[in-house]
Amino acid sequence: MKDILIISNYYPPEKGAAANRIEQLALKLDQNGYSVSVISPLPNYPKGELFPEYKGKFSVTEKIENITLKRLWIYPSNSSNIFKRIVSTLSFSTTLFFYLLFAKTPQKVIVQSPPLLLSFTAVFALWIRRKKIILNVSDLWPTAAIELGVLKKNSISHKFLRLIERFIYKKANHIFGQSNEIINHIHSIFPEKKCFLYRNYPDHFIDNVLQEKHNSNEPIKLFYAGLLGVAQGVFELIQELDLKHLNVELHIFGDGAERIEILNYLNHNPNAKIIFHGMLERNVLHETLQNLDIALVPLKTRIYGSVPSKIFEYTALGFPVLYFGGGEGENIVEENNLGWVVPVEDFKGLNNALKQISEVGKEEIQNMKKNIFLHAKSHFSLDEQMKQLIENDAF
Known part of the structure; x- marks a missing residue:
């Protein structure tokens, strides 16, 4: 051996x-x-x-x-x-x-x-x-x-x-x-x-992502799951989001240096349509995410050499990606048709992308999930x- x-x-x-x-x-x-x-x-x-x-x-x-x-x-x-x-x-x-x-x-x-x-x-x-x-x-x-x-x-x-x-x-x-x-x-x-x-x-592919599970009466559920640190810039991001008139809500999972700032902001902005869940065990997280729709993958700034593993992790679960980080990760999302790309730090562009997502509808997102899951399974x-x-x- x-x-x-x-x-x-x-x-x-x-x-x-x-x-x-x-x-x-x-x-x-x-x-x-x-x-x-x-x-x-x-x-x-x-x-x-x-x-x-x-x-x-x-x-x-x-x-x-x-x-x-x-x-x-x-x-x-x-x-x-x-x-x-x-x-x-x-x-x-x-x-x-x-x-x-x-x-x-x-x-x-x-x-x-x-x-x-x-x-x-x-x-x-x-x-x-x-x-x-x-x-x-x-x-x-x-x-x-x-x-x-x-x-x-x-x-x-x-x-x-x-x-x-x-x-x-x-x-x-x-x-x-x-x-x-x-x-x-x-x-x-x-x-x-x-x-x-x-x-x-990743080393996980959940085939039941192909089952019909969407409820057209619910809002589109965007989520961020991961470290709440300086490099990800989630605290700055949520301050720039404008979800008020959109059929979109954001769910946040994780822990890190920005956790307290995020919680304080949400306490003072209860109508922001942002829900904080904290840190979950990985298997519990994956189970919880099955009821959500789109993965948000942000970076605070374009970091040369960095390709967030979340791109591969969440497409393997069948999630379209809203990528907000620039660099090689942006190319991977675009070339593999994995979702939406917004230039890093372009918050106006991010809100415009969210408007487009809001208008897509749950049924179309479910179709995207199936295609992305099958692509990830064969390519990643x-x-x-x-x-x-x-x-x-x-x-």
Whole structure:
């Protein structure tokens, strides 16, 4: 049996796209004959505090769904204080570094990036141990940090992170990129580096989406489900929406830094036609979403290299997408006829799109759902992607 290790900052029971996609990668490798182990911090995301069952422990080893999990100590924090966040990242990075230096680990290792500091620590330790390093790049840092306004271009911090970025690309044996933009960026630095496109395809297709379930008397139910953070900009978005005279309502599922601001806004605007549901377990969320109509996928600004996994996750459930994020994700929605595209930050255009959606009607949306589900099932197959990667010796 082939042994392989995955290093990630997130893993279930933590919630969110990052944890889900790493779990899917681990499970698919297991299904394809690999003996898979995962190293991650003690679960603490998104609240920035250890889950009750892990409190008071320095490390935990457990086996879930045939995956061996090694969870290492972290000082958890989701504080807005940058110093506390750095300390939190450094705490796990330090624990991970010494573990990788001295523990027995497989020869092949997949390292998730970002976080950039964590991936640097892992790659550095693995390089010392002469391991085969497979870097899985989901977003480009520090490029994304500049576009989000978190870093100032050409600052000392920016230059330092660029050095780290170059180091991990250079030392990786080969690289997975979730978008063509990521691969193009890496090739602009290291033209000969072997790269593979690895989309964040889901592993769920619910065939009962093809059943007739719409009620023409109900409003069209748009939903956002995911992290309520700076990059998504949901708080700004809901302030710009004008649903008052439309046959549309918005449902919000999730948690994150903007949660309190969103709740305060909705308390002061009870007629906004926006309903907040909070965070739900993934299986409960998918069950709840079956009664809704269209997935809203926003980004606060166009982030080079970013393709939100929600595009694939929700089209696999049969939902048309209202995409409001620009970049390669916009091209995917348009080229695959998955719904509506609005230029990023164009709130006037967003409200115009909502007017069009309001006039479409539930029956037409149900027809769209069927077509999108069948297209996603045939074009966004995680099993087929894994098969091709294995055949091309990507693992």
